[in-house]
Amino acid sequence: MSRRLRLVVFGLGVSGIGVVFVLAALLIPRFGGGDHPYRDLAVPAAVARSAPNVVSALNFDQRALDTLGEETILLASVVGAAALLRPTTSEHERSIVAEDRILSATTLLGYLLLPVTLLVGLDVVAHGHLTPGGGFQGGVVLATGLHLLYVAGSYSTLVRLRPLTWYGIAEALGAGAFAVLGVSGLVAAGGFLVNMLPYGRFGDLFSAGTVPLLNLAVGCEVASGVIVLLAQFLAQALTVRATR
């Protein structure tokens, strides 16, 4: 289609959808209203299992299957991106040029922020059932933290601290651990993904049953997965070149 015709088809479609959507939005319960039947069931259920962070309870207990699927999507796309960005037979990875080691302000900031970020990441993973955050958020923070080394200008250090094979294995084990915990629920408590551990005392680090364990598995998978993912993009942008 020509650009013009394409925009005409799109325009007709959008006007139709727009009218329907506005008419539908008029019938949605008032914004900010108090009618949330699912919430009224989910919040007491979470509290009964000593999980103050109801969102975590939903993600790792009540709707844990969604999260299993979500982590599998992440796994699939990390493996998929690795497959799509593998160097082809007509490409090679050029060696990394050693950077000069002048301690600029950015470098210093990068090195200073690195431990802080890693600690924050671990904290977010560990307290996922108590405070905002969890395995996913913490995992991303951990992975991003490691990449502060790239910001600090030391791609070679980053590469040395990043044995990708092991992160690949850690990613697989993290994702597998979630499913295995699900199956253990089946064996131990008669139901897939059943929260089979004692719920503990409300607000304790070791409470809410399997929620912290699942958080840990996800944290491990997400941190390794995002590192592997970003590694592919960094390699493409920095080192993979066509062989002439």
Added chain:
Amino acid sequence: MDPSWLPPTVIAIPLIGACLVLALAQHTPRLVVDVAALVTALFTVAGGAVLLVVVGAGRVVTRVGGWTPQIGIVLVADPIGTALALLAAILTACALLYTWRYFDSAEAHVHVLLLLFLAGMVGFALTADLFDLFVFFELMGAAAYALTGHKIEEPQAVHGGFAFGVVNSLGAYFSLTGIALLYARTGRLGLAPLGAALTGRGADVLVLAAMVLVLTGLLVKAAIVPFHFWLADAHAVAPSPVCALFSGVMAPLGLYGVVRVYVTVFGAAVPAVVAHRTLVGLGVVTAGLGAVMCLAQRHLKRMLAYSTIAHLGLFLVGMATLSGQGMAGSMVYLLGHAGVKGALFLLVGLLLARHGNVDEVGLHGRGRADGVARWLFVLAALALAGLPPFGTGLGKAISEEAAERWWLVGIFVLVSAATGGAALRAGLRVHFGLGKPPTDADPDTTSGEDEAQEGRFPARIPMTMVVPVVVLLVGAVAIGVVPAVADRLAEGGRLFVDQAGYLEAVTHGAAATQTPAPARWWTLSGVALGVLSTALAVTLALLAVHGRFGWLGRLLDTPLRTLHRAHSGHVGDYVAWLLGGVAVLSGLLILPALP
């Protein structure tokens, strides 16, 4: 013993297997990876088979995590969903066996992605939660985009994967918007709780708009016109064993989703006649367009892809009857089609491996020495047209009976004849060198000349590549000759369209009422119509091989060119059609359903 542990186990097997393969892949030889992946797929097949037996003519309901349907996620295995999960597992096993000698690279990416893809398909077929359906939809998608673009040395492959990814993702976001609207109205996410909440209130614009949006993503997956563009591109470029999965089970799962969601969620709120009329219309248009485009291809995988689109249209017509019989007919047809079409894709993969080419013209006569493969190709082409006793023929016969109206029966016969004829034409030209190679090249179509080599030009065809073809064809015959299959699916069809029974089973776990569905089997007219479409296909193929279309060919030239040009491979075009399609769908479903 309570069988509720089985459905989640069947989802978990390929998932855990994929993680194991990925962990192993880094440090073990290729053979270990091949065996581990294949064993995982076979375990999933076994799990699916056991589940199918346990489900019987009822439903197995699993409350994941032990939560009630209002709080947690529920899995419901019924005969039709389980049959589709089993089909996905069998096709994945075939694909893994076929890839054993197919890819040179020692990478385990394909194995892991295929197993994750399988987990997504099984989850999609078994879940009874609308948001969970979206999650598994995306899981299928993520694995499928990467598999489509896997041949990264080939320009068309990455382009096709990209178009597929964009269109499918946007379709999924429309679905999610619909889910959000439904949640705003009802505060529920489970299919059964949603259905219960919408019962007896009638449908207003909010509910109808939500329905249109939710169905959009599923129709994109099912490649129904005008959401079908991605399918031909993706199938043309994906590795052949992956195509067998896409055509055989991924796209049909989209149709499964459409009917599942309509029946369980909207069955009581939206008049059946409105849904019926719209879906039949979409099915007829899809079948017709797919058949025409199928005949107009020279790229063998694109030809098979359009034939899949045509068949998806036919399945939708059968399912749109919203009757047990129509559902059963479509399912038998779908299973037979998966075997036949899978075999055809694998045979084309063999051509690609042996000759480095999938162009009907360029391969003219070059497949004469392919031994058993050339006879299998002709047989599969005839089966595609509906030759009894293949499952395709039986499914077509049952669907025709369910469709009732004579003109719909005519469409079934013509469309299956056209797709079978196109495949037969290619087989006769490539494997038997019949007719003269055509010389005119249409600039608006893709030829298959520059398709990248898959595999490594084996001098002899390896057994690992022939066995899956034979397995698939034997399976397609078995579906047509083992009465238990059609019987079980007849039961399944009846359960599938029974909204009240589904809601009852999820909320109270009550067993299905045991009124046996009438058995569906070959009838005299069914056999006759199957033979008729096969004969038409043969006639069409012979005419086409010898180029005898004369004035008809000249008359069709301009419209064909326009059609070719509309399938432009431009992702912006596809999205414009997507939006236009949603608007049309809104018009068809909302206006007549308003009080």
Added chain:
Amino acid sequence: MNMFPYLVGGWLLLVGCLGVVRSRDLVHTVVCVSVAQSGTYVLLVAVGYQSGAAAPVQGEGTPVPGPVVDPVVQALTLTDIVVSATVTALLLGLVIQIAKLHGTVDPDRLNDLRG
């Protein structure tokens, strides 16, 4: 005013689609797809909002009574964000390979999948 947040969700979905349709660069296309998806987050959190309610994270010690905003939509949005990031990664990977093989990322100049 009462429906404004819902309209923002719909607007983002459709404006993202518009971006895809008129895009002249596939990287731009991918970013527009992610904007379209963000429309779904916005719609979801808008649906779950309750005026004056607290975040669905109970305080330390004992659970605090009183309304909280709907945590379910937030759980869904979290999943949605992961999906968005992964889809973006895959599509960008494909774009990088398209650039290598076709020498262009202008959709108007990619014409190898016709008919």
Added chain:
Amino acid sequence: MNMLVMLGFALVAAMGTAVVFTGEPERQAVTLSAYGLSLTVLFILVQAPDVALSQVAVGTAVVPLMVMLAVRKVRGRRE
């Protein structure tokens, strides 16, 4: 309070539109990051701290970084 929430929604709508109408992918990585930040602000305003944390990690850091790297690779091919 509600006024602030509405402003948040308006900001997100404006920023999202701006991202779409930024034609140059190089600059889009920046507007996308800013858009991610505006979504984060909105999520904080509507009492969704978990979502805000995800969004700030993914939407303002990881995704724009991937976009930037992809642009760098794609542009590198053209020169």
